[in-house]
Amino acid sequence: AQSVTQLGSHVSVSEGALVLLRCNYSSSVPPYLFWYVQYPNQGLQLLLKYTSAATLVKGINGFEAEFKKSETSFHLTKPSAHMSDAAEYFCAVSEPNYGQNFVFGPGTRLSVLP
Amino acid sequence: DGGITQSPKYLFRKEGQNVTLSCEQNLNHDAMYWYRQDPGQGLRLIYYSQIVNDFQKGDIAEGYSVSREKKESFPLTVTSAQKNPTAFYLCASTRGSLSGANVLTFGAGSRLTVL
16 A cells, blocks of 8 residues: 655745755556645645656645655655745655555644744 | 635534535636545545536545535535544636646635634
């Protein structure tokens, strides 16, 4: 069965600092991978996705993530944090040929300090 | 613009009452999903439907029921059998391709509080 772990339920960074949110997955085959962002009392919005093309994926709002098969990781980064990046971030996976089934990580809450 | 509409946004229920959460999409998506979100637990799948008049249980279906009579609509009923229904409920949809990289589109959510 697939599973997703996100190291750190809460991450704090200073405005302008590097953002690094970690995601590791377990899957029998290379999966599709996603990062979603959620602002308080709202639904989830797609930041970026990996679908077996380029391993470095660029998303919205300056975020990017790199798929590393050897490490079974898909960490999310942003070079310079902005106050508006404060939100909860979820990593998710789905398996090719089972595209209906998604497994989410527990989420990481990002705080951005002035 | 296309999207998913969930209503109501906030709902209060007394113990022992059934409540129904509405989810409507105009994206022409085939597959629809209901997730429950609790703090620190991510999203847990309640039910999903790939086509009209068909749906499957997810990981935490007990105490919930759904219907899919129309492609656009996938209402969720939280029954009195659900022991701890206070949560944030999210509806989502995808095109439903069996092999492609489906992307979930989410509604804004409904927050249910049991008094």
